[in-house]
Amino acid sequence: MTPKSTTFLFAMALLLGTVHSRGAFAQVVAPSDLATQIDQIVAPYAAAKDFMGVIAIQQGDDAPLISAHGLSSIELGTAHHEHGVFMIGSVSKQFTAAAILLLEDDEILKTSDVISKFLPEFGSHPPITIHQALAHTSGIGDIYSLKRFGSTGGQVAAFEEVIQDLAALPLTHDPGSRYAYSNGGYAVLAAVIERVSGTAYGEFLKARIFEPLGLRTMTHDPGPARPGPVPGYAPWGSSQVEAVLPIAPAFLSGSGSLWSSAEDLLRWNQALHGGELLSPTSYAKFTQDHGNGxxxxxSVFTRFGRDVIGHDGRVAGYASDLAYYPNEELTVAVLSNVESVARDEIRQWIAAAVFGEDYALGTPREFASPPTNLAAYVGQYAFGPNFIVSISVSSGRLLARANQGGFSELTPLKNGDWFSRMLYATVRFERDADGAVSQLVWGTGEGAPAGKRLN
Structure with a gap:
């Protein structure tokens, strides 16, 4: 769950297929034209099972354009519909941030407050402010670094235990000294919300955000009895997907636990950016670039020369993106129940179609049978002093893992490269003069980063 893509494909995107150009448009193209273009853009990804889900676009108060693509359930063969409910991963962080700012508007806390004021278990650390946790400069470790997460696969935990574990971790850096994206920091913010409000995180969001804004499908924990959520899948092989269990809400509270339909995300952006929720001062804090975009x-950035306020999400079984273009009053939401960063290309090309920019239509990749000696690739590859990619083999699959992140299968291509359908990245193993694998190149083209093999 990162705010920016971990792939390097956009620079090479024109290699994927035919480029289309429609000239420059100041506003969204006619809905009928745009609907056709979205179908054309999404079709190759849906055919490859790299995307199954819902696309939603709305400008101002105009009627939204919502389209469903692919299957919601592989096992049942049921098609997606416009009202499907997906886990939205790190798109959840903006709701946590908004909840903190609501409490500041209520004069219950300040973003300048030290976290240990509310969570004494963090008192042994140097002072960490709420602002630093919000802006990812706190130094709080990540939930994926917790032994409890590794031992349970994120399936079993109590939220208080997660907070105690995070408090026991050493800080990754002095608070405020640098940016380092941390899901753990947002878990701590959820704990602050609970301590100061006396209400469970999900119940606070329901009472202060979901119900007042009419977000009927949004929830922190759908529970087994709640209808609607679509099952999540992870890609494997050249075109298959496999069902995965969602990570327990206790691990993802604050950072990535929420579920939503595309309709509710459109409504959320209308309310948030339309001044219905936060005070002007709080909204300015919310959208200000506090460093590293x-x-x-x-995230606060530009796409096709236009300002964007948004976030993406990737969590076991799901991928998402929610972007708001303030000058155009335009929202684009992408929800998928396949955990694949194909989402990044889809959001890019849909924005291109909306704004009359060039976009690409994907073409099928030519996959090959895996080599017999997968062990030859196993090892650790150093891309920098603090960034190691580990390659391992499990059940006949070659897997890549960056630092303590999740595993992504690498599938061989006929040209000798390998492709991760989860990360949507092409990689290449290079050999030394003796024929031994010595280096892993991540991406394609000149300047693609390379990691030397350590063992």
Whole structure:
């Protein structure tokens, strides 16, 4: 769950297929034209099962354009519909940030407050402010670094135990000294919300955000009895997907636990950016670039020369993106129940179609049978002093893992490269003069980063 893509494909996107150009448009093209273009853009990804889900676009108060693509359930063969409910991963962070700012508007806390004021278990650390946790400069470790997460696969935990574990972790850096994206920091913010409000995180969001704004499908924990959520899948092989269990809400509270339909995300952006929720002062804090292109729970950047406020999400079984173009009053939401960064290309090309920019239509990749000696690739590859990619083999699959992140399968291509359908990245293993694998190149083209093999 990162605010920016971990792939390097956009620079090479024109290699994927035919480029279309429609000239420059000041506003969204006619809905009928745009609907056709969205179908054309999404079709190759849906055919490859790299995307199954819903696309939603709305400008101002105009009627939204919502389209469903692919299957909601592989096992049942049921098609997606416009009202499907998906786990939205790190798109959840903006709701946590908004909840904190609501409490500041209520004069219950300040973003300048030290976290240990509300969570004494953090008192042994140097002072960490709420602002630093919101802006990812706190130094709080990540939930994926917790032994409890590794031992349970994120399936079993109590939220208080997660907070205690995070408090026991050493800080990754002095608070405020640098940016380092941390899901753990947002878990701590959820704990602050609970301590100061006396209300569970999900119940606070329901009472102060979901119900007042009419977000009927949004929830922190759908529970087994709640209808609607679509099952999540992870890609494997050249075109298959496999069902995965969602990570327990206790691990993702604050950072990535929320579920929503596309309709509710459109409504959320209308309310948030239309002044219905936060005071002007709080909204300015929310959307301000506090460093590294990050506000409070949202990234602040440009796409096709246009300002964007938004965030993406990737969590077991799901991928999402929510972007707001303030000058155009335009929202684009992408929800998928396939955990694949194909989402990045889809959001890019849909924005291109909306704004009359060039976009690409994907073409099928030519996959090959895996080599017999996968062990030859196993090892650790150093891309920098603090960035190691580990390659391993499990059940006949070659897997890549960056630092303590999740595993992504690498599938061989006929040209000798490998492709990660989860990360939507092409990689290449290079050999030394003796024929041994010595280096891993991540991406394609000149200047693609390379990691030397350590063992």
């Amino acid at each position: 990050y506000g409070y729970g949202v």
